[in-house]
Amino acid sequence: MRGAPESTRVWVEKIMGIPMSIHLISAGDQDAVATEGAIRACFDELHDVDGIFSTYRPDSDINRIRRGELSLADADPRVAFASAACERAAHATGGLFSGYREGWFDPTGWVKGWAVEEASRRHLAPLLTSAVAVGINAGGDLQLFTADGSDRRWHVGIADPHDRGRVLATLDIANGAVATSGTAERGHHILDPRTGAPATGVASATVVSDGLAQADVWATAAVVAGALDHSWIEASASRTGIVVDHEGAVTRWLGSTMIDVCAVSGTREV
Template structure:
């Protein structure tokens, strides 16, 4: 059986490679329009939220040059979502840990999910299109045409050996987010103490929403490898946590389903 053709376009935005994927027979003009719209809106989000651009709304607010009411409407929307995420995670995630509003840990997932739902999901209604999705540095929002014989198979790699796959997650419609220290070091701050979170090499979370999955992947890293007490608050998620010492813990919809001890 011939596999359907995959159309891919890649751009460097928000400090990472972002790729748009459409599977099946899509009109070239429709694919080009959807791809351009995704990338244009992500560049706009980067301009508003970037912690590296002096003219971003976020840095202008941090310097006291711009009030939230005068910033892009996206800022208030993201601030409200971050407040809910902080409450839901019991403070394991927050955008205010440094004393100023910094949604860096939330906004990429939010922005990528937003453009995917606006511009890629509608393509699955087009004749000949089997599936569509977006990959932002390993964080994915994926869609499949109802009734199509297609499943996205998302590999979870061993953070200690990037050539080894420790799990494959089948997704038809949903999101996958991964956080941890394996690739970027201890870059996630534990807001409870202000120090870098350590102990979790990688935490991969699946959910219907990338913004939701991203929040809980961050929460998993902050909570550490010995605390899965938060999974009952995470809603309909599944996940795989790999500790620095090699232990693997898995959960499904608030219940831990497997613990694999570190190899001797």
């Protein structure tokens, strides 16, 4: 693959209320039928998950459970699976993450990352037998794959939540996931499960992990924890990440090691 000119194809659909785009990078001929089939299968699986877990569609399993029309035992088996996964995430984060919102079962904070990771591993990763790289962008959250033996890297820019035209950092990733959560774009929509009040201290939190389910949970947990609480970082088993507070201070870490805290006026090593 090295030396051949690369070409990029992009497919986009709106799923779960957000644009999801699949990016395929190749350096030669692709089996068009197999490629289109894999892309369609990935999108179809995500549409199917949305039909089960959407809080906006009245016929979803989640809303039918809320109305008392469907029991957890009689719902799609993936609902019970999500419930168990959310319980594990709540335990792992020390209560910083929850599958409930305002008293209702609402696993959407876990479902998107899990669904995108699972669908892309199942349908997109096999395309690497002939492609250089393939990845999916789900409203800014990424699951990325690169072929074995390729020196290509995905260059991922982390935007400044206080100035969307400015890039705070660039990450080079071969295989892995990037999730960002925060209040800069959607306001204080994340609730602290421990108090029920909106989480207000973090403008954005970006977490890099092997898979998007893990990255998404811990990005949410980082927002709830606030800018001064770093105790969760070791438990997250993340590769790296960045938290930006509402004053513009930036906290970075690598593995479980803090790199620095960059305040508006300068940098302090920790």
